Amino acid sequence: MQQSTSTAVGSRVLVLDHDQYLSQASGQRMQQTFPEYAVTIDQNGSTSSTEAAYIFLLIESADTEASRWVQEKLKEKSEHQHMLVVTVNRPKASLIPYLANGLSGILSLHSFYSTGSSVLDTVRRFGVYLEQPLHNDLVRELHEQKLKDRPIKRLILREEDVLYRLTKNERAVLQHILDGHNNRRIAELMYLAPSTVSTVISHLLKKLGANDRTDAMVQIIKNGWVDALR
DSSP states (O other), X not given: OOOOOOOOGGGXXXXXETTOOOOTXXXXXXXXHSTTSEEEEESSSOSOGGGOSEEEEEESSOXXXXXXXXXXXXXXXXXXXXXXXXXXXXXXXXXXXXXXXXXXXXXXXXXXXXXHHHHHHHHHHHSOEEOTTHHHHHHHHHHHHHHTTSOOOEEEEOHHHHTTTSOHHHHHHHHHHHTTOOHHHHHHHHTOOHHHHHHHHHHHHHHHTOSSHHHHHHHHHHTTOEEEEO
């Protein structure tokens, strides 16, 4: 599927549809989204990217293959071009590091259709566009980069991530394990019998598929259920 008109390069928008997600009717809809631009939709890689000032990389999700494709396209763009990633669903924070590699923006397909022209205005004025839900993710990313060399004071269980997996007691015990307490100390802190704590830990290990307390900590860190307090 391809649609374009003979318009100056600075007025051209190129949409590279990596997963061939768009339908035949998408061309007309995109032209309505960018009425002042000539829009080209490329699903087979036959269009030269040098013909466009704005290039949108449309992917269904930021999986390994799509991420590798985005990296390759970023290497091909010229310094005068703006390249943005559009995801079918909500963009993920894993795309944020690409901003340091020349990416000019990240947005969802919904935002692409509903605010396309204003997205380009923002890119022209500020050089970058980031969909609103990603702002907090960006702040968190920058904060983590800033603090990565500082020692970890405490590991904090992200309770919202395990709320429906573990009981209240299991979550509390797991946090105490992260804090380095043994069973006797956990029993004292929770006002429980040591045997009760042992039973809770047994259930906890079974749910996590862990062999012991150390393995349990490894599992939840791998799953991203822990924040590091520095």
